[in-house]
Amino acid sequence: MTGGAARSLSVVAAFVVCSAMFATPVTAQLACRTDQKSTAVVELMFGRKIGKRIGVNEAAWMRFVDRELTPRFPNGLTIVDAAGQWLDPVRKRVVREPSKIVTIVIGDPEADRVKIDTVTEAYKKRFRQQAVGVIVRPACVSFQ
Numbered sequence: 527m528t529g530g531a532a533r534s535l536s537v538v539a540a541f542v543v544c545s546a547m548f549a550t551p552v553t554a555q556l557a558c559r560t561d562q563k564s565t566a567v568v569e570l571m572f573g574r575k576i577g578k579r580i581g582v583n584e585a586a587w588m589r590f591v592d593r594e595l596t597p598r599f600p601n602g603l604t605i606v607d608a609a610g611q612w613l614d615p616v617r618k619r620v621v622r623e624p625s626k627i628v629t630i631v632i633g634d635p636e637a638d639r640v641k642i643d644t645v646t647e648a649y650k651k652r653f654r655q656q657a658v659g660v661i662v663r664p665a666c667v668s669f670q
Contacts, residue, residue: 558666571659575623
C-alpha cells in the first residue's frame with residue numbers, strides 16, 4: 527500500500543470511529559446527581575510538529591484558538607499542554623511531539639459535530655497534520 531493510500535485508509539478509519547461515537551446517544555448512559563447536567567465532553571488532541579520540527583508555535587496556536595475554537599465554542603473550553611505520541615502508519619515508527627489537549631463541554635453531540643469537524647479539518651489543513659484526535663464521552667457536569 528502506498529503512503530497516500532495508507533494515509534487515506536487511516537483517515538477513513540478515524541472518520542468511521544468518530545461518526546460512530548457521534549451517532550451513539552452518549553448522554554443517555556449516566557445517572558447524574560441532581561445538581562449536575564447529563565451532557566457530553568469532547569477532547570481534541572492537536573499535535574504540534576510539522577515534519578521533524580515544531581511547526582505550531584504558541585503564537586500560531588493562539589491565532590488558531592482565536593479564529594477557530596473560540597467563535598464555535600464561546601461558552602468556554604480548557605487547553606492543556608501535553609506530550610503526545612502516535613504510530614506513523616507510513617513510516618511504521620513512533621512519533622513523539624508536544625501537543626495541546628482541548629476539552630469542551632458540549633450540550634448536543636450531534637449538533638456540535640459540524641463545529642468539531644470544521645475545527646479539526648481547519649487544523650489539519652492549516653498545519654499540514656494527518657489527524658486530530660477526537661474523543662467524545664458522556665459526562666455529568668456542574669460548575670459550582
